Amino acid sequence: MIPFQYVRALKQRSAIDAVLKDKSAQFIAGGTNLVDLMKRGVTAPQKVVDITNLPLKEVVLKNNKLLIGALALNADVAEHPFVVKHFPLLSLALQAGASAQLRNMATTGGNMLQRTRCPYFYDTVLPCNKRNPGSGCGALEGYNRMHAIFGASDKCIAVHPSDMAIALAALDAVVLVSGAKGDRRIPFTDFHRLPGDRPEIDNNLVRGDLVVGVELSQNAFSKHAHYLKIRDRASYAFALVSVAAALDINGNTINNARLAMGGVAHKPWRLFTAEKFLAGKPATEENFKAAAALEMQTAKAYEHNKFKLTLAPNTVVEALKIAAKV
C-alpha cells in the first residue's frame, strides 16, 4: 500500500473539482474494489475523495422512471420495493453479486465502475495491458478460463465482473453523469467500452466525471424476467456466464425481448441479434435455442474457456425458459 491523502467531499461540485485538480485523485465510495486494488499496488491514487456524504443515496419512482442514486447501496437497491416490483431483473442480478457483506458496502456507481478480476490485472508482477499498457496480455496465452468470448482484442481478453451492470444493460438504463462541463446522460450500453487498442480505458467517462445515478424507464418486462448466473460455487463467485433475460409476452407471443450476458466480454454484452429474432415469435425452447445460436456466431474462445461456447447459449436458453415460465 502506498501512502495517500484522504479527503471527504461535502458537495458534489467540490468532489468533482478535487478530482479535476489532481490527476492522481480518485473518488471513493464503498471502496470494496478500490481498496483491494490499492493494497495490491494495481492502482495508487495519491488522493482519495470520499463521496459517501453526498446526497446520492435515494431510490425514487417519478414520472414512470426509477432513479437510483449513485450511492444507493447494492443491498438496499436489491430489496427496494419499487425495484422488486417493477424491475425484478435488477433485484435478482444484485442478489447474485458478491456476498451480503459486500452488498452492504458497495454502491450503485461503484458497482458499474469496478475493474476486471482478471488475475493478470491484479498481479503487478505479471504482464497486463490494462494495468500497464504495452506490457502484453498475460491472459491471452495464459490461464483464460474466466475470460471473454465476445468483443475481445489481442491486447485484452478480460471481462467485466458486475452482475448489476448486466441487468442495467438489458433494461436500457441511462447513466447520469456530472462532470467538468455539466451534466450528461449516457445510455448504459454505451457506458462501458470494448478493449480494442486501449484496454486501460474501461468506460466512456473522462476525468472529473462523477456518476450521480442511474435512470430506468418503466417497462413491460417485470412479469417475465430472470437473471441466471453460472459460477463455480453457489455464492460469492464471479460468473462463468450470466444471462439477464427479460420478456414482454402476450399470450405465448414475445412482443419484445431484452437479453444481456455477463462473464463473456469487456462490457455487458447485449444480445441484440437474439432479441430481434425473438420479437414476434412464440416463446418456445426451439426459438430460444435458435436465438442463442445466432448470437454465438461471433464468439471466439481461448485455450481454457472453450466451454463457454456451449455454456453461454445453454445459459441463454435456460434463462429465457425460466423468464418465460416454459
Added chain:
Amino acid sequence: MGKEYLFIDEKEGLDRVDGKMKVTGKAKYAAEHHPAGLVYAILVNSAATKGRIKSIDTKKAERAAGVIKVITHANAPKVPGYENAPRTGGNPEKGPTLGQPLRIFHDDTIYFNNQPIAMVIADTLERAMHAATLVKAEFDTETFSTNLAANAAKGVPPSNAGRALYKRGDADAYKNAEVQVEQNYVLAREVHNPMELHSLVAIWDGDDKVKVYEKTQGVKSSQRAIMDAFKLPEANVQVIAEYVGGGFGAALRTWPHTIAAVLGAKAVKRPVKLMLTREQMFTLVGYRPMTVQKIGLGATKDGKLTGITHEAVAETSMYEEFTEGTVNMSKFLYECPNVNTVYKILPLDISTPTWMRGPGEATGAWALESAMDEMAYALNMDPIEFRLKNYAERDPERNLPFSSKFLKECYQKGAEQIGWFKRNRQPRSMQEDGWLVGYGMSTGTFGAGRGRASVRGTLSADGTMTIQSAVSDSGPGTATAMTEIAANRMGLPPQKIIFELGDSSMPPGPTQGGSTTTSTLGSAVVDVSEAIKKKMFELVAKEGRGFASAKYEDLSFSRGEISQANGRGAKIAYTELLRKNNLPSIEITLNSQGGNERDRYSMYSFSVHFVIVRVHPTTGVVRVHRAVGVSDAGKIVSRKTAESQAIGGVVGGIGMALMEDAVIDHRFGRYVNSNLADYHVPVHADVPKIEALFIDKPDPHTNPMGSKGLGEIALIGFAAAVANAVYHATGKRIRELPITPDKLTG
C-alpha cells in the same frame, strides 16, 4: 486393556468448552497478542521462480518512515542451526519430509516463486507494508518447471520408498482379468487455507531466551524447531498456542517464516509480529500436492477382484521430498490376491507440499473409489454389493486381524439412511425439478494411531481437576473431548474439569495431526485419572472408616464421591478426603503410550460417504443435495465435537470435489488465484444438510476409551462419492478434480 468403556450421553454430549470464548471474540489467537514495544514485520517475495538474487536494493525501504530494519540474505544475522544443517530436516518427530528445509535469508538461491527474499520491520503495520513495496530485487533467472501434469512420466521413486513400493502376488494382474478397468485420475493442487492466517509474535528476553505466540498444531514441535535453529535449551524457548483458527495440516510443520520473525525480533531487540498474507499462505505453508494416479482393477465376471494396481506421481519441491500414503489403502481395503503399488514424486520449482486433511489417503481414495465404482458398473453390480463381495475380514497386507472393523455396518446404515437401494441404478435415469439426480458412495479408511503423551493431572481440594498438556487444538475440540473423558473417568461434572493446553512448558503432548490426538491424549487423561483415583484409594484405605477392607475394584468414583460400588457402606467426597489429609491437591504427571497391540492387530478407522447430487443438464452446475456419512471411529468420546468433525470433513470434501484448484501459470511459475475470491472453498449455500452418523462401537485394542481417529476419515473418499454420483446423474465420468461446470458442459 481396560474393559470399561466411557459412558457418554448419546443425545446430549458436552458443548464445546471454548465455544463461548471463540464466538464472543474473547479467545486470543497468536496475532492478537500485543506486548509493549511490539513492531511489525512484512515479508517481501521473489518475483522470480528459479535462479539467484543478483541484487537487492533496500535503501528506499530503509529510509521510509517508521522502518526499523530490512533483513535480506545479504545482512541477515546468522541462524546457528542453519549452519551444517542436517539434510533430514523438517519436523524431527515426523520423518517423511526429507531434504534441507528452506533456510530463509540464508543465501541468494531462489527455489520457488514468491519465496521470501526480504523482511521489513517497522513501527506500524501500514508502514511495514509500504516499505515492503520499496524493496527492489533483480534476479539471474534460470529455466524452470512447475508443471506436473505435463511431466508426470518423469516421476522418480522417493529416497525413502517405504511402504510405497509394494507387491502381493503378481504385479499388473488386472491385465489378465475377465473384466478390467484402467483409468487415470487427476487431483488438483489444494491449499489448506484455514481462516486464521499463519502468524506469530516473538518476544526475546535478553539474547538467549524467547517466548513465541504462534499459530501451530504442535507447540512442542515448534519449540523444538526454534531450539534447533537458535541453539537454545528447552527451558529457554516457550511456544504458546492457546487458540488456533484452523490448521488442516498447514501448521504441522514449523515453516521458515517462524524462524524469520524470531530472528527479526532478536535483531531489532523488540517483540515482532509477523502475519502472512493470504497470497503467502499459498506458497509458504504447504499445500496438498497435485497428484496423477493410475488405477488398474481386474475382476472375475461375478465380481471377485483379481488384481489391483495403484500408481501415483505427486509433485514436491527441489529441496525437499514430501511423500504421503496415497497408495496405501489399495493394499488392505479389499480382499484381492494380486496387488501392486508404485508411488513416485516429481521435484519441481515450487515450494514444499505438506499433509492436508485426509492427506495422501484422501488423494488415493479419490482414485481407488472412483475406479471401484467404474468396475461395479462394468460388472453391472451394485457398488455396495461389489465392495461387500471383496470385503476384507482380515488385513490382507499384514495378514493380521483388524482390531475392529465395522465397515459392513457403515455400508448398511448409510444405505438405509439415504435410500440407496430405492434409487434407479441406471446412469442418467433420475430427474427432479429439471435437474439430473445421482447417488454416489465411497469408502474411506485411515490408520487408527496412538502416540505418546504426558499430562499433569491436579485434583484440588476445592473439587476441581486441572489437566495440562502441551498440545494445540486447531479446531476439532480437543479440550472438550478431554474434559468429557476426564469427567467420566473421575466421576466429576465437566464444569469441574479444567483442561489447559497450548503451552510448550506443560508436559509434552503430541502434535495435532493424523487423527491421533484423542487416542493419544485421551489415553493419558484416562491414565492420570486412574492414577489419581488410586491415590485417593490409598488415602481412604489408610483412613479406614468403612473402607478399610475395600478393594479398589469395589469402589465407585461418582459425583465427586468415593463409595462402595454396591451402594452400601461409607461415602466420602473427594474434597473432604483431601482436606482431612491436609492435601491442597493431588498432582500426578505421567507419560502414556500403548503396548505391543499394534504388532498383533491392524488398526484402522473406516467411513462410508453417501451423497445425492443434482446436476443441471445444460449448464453443468453440480449441487450436493444431501450427504450422509457413517463413521466407524470406535467409541465416540465427545458426541458434539465428533459430529462437528464429520460435518467439517464433508464441507472440505465438497471443496475438494467441486471447487478447490490452486492454479499456477507455468510460464511464470506463479499462482493466478492465490486469494479467497478466486480460490474457491464452499460457502454456506454450497453445503446441504449433512447427516453424520456413527457406529459408536468400542475398539477393544486401540486405547482405553475404545476410540479410533475421526478427523481424516471424515474427508477421505468424499470426493469419489461425489464423482460417482455425478456419473450416476449424468452418465459422464469425471476423472479430474474439481468437477466444475465446464467439465460437464464443454
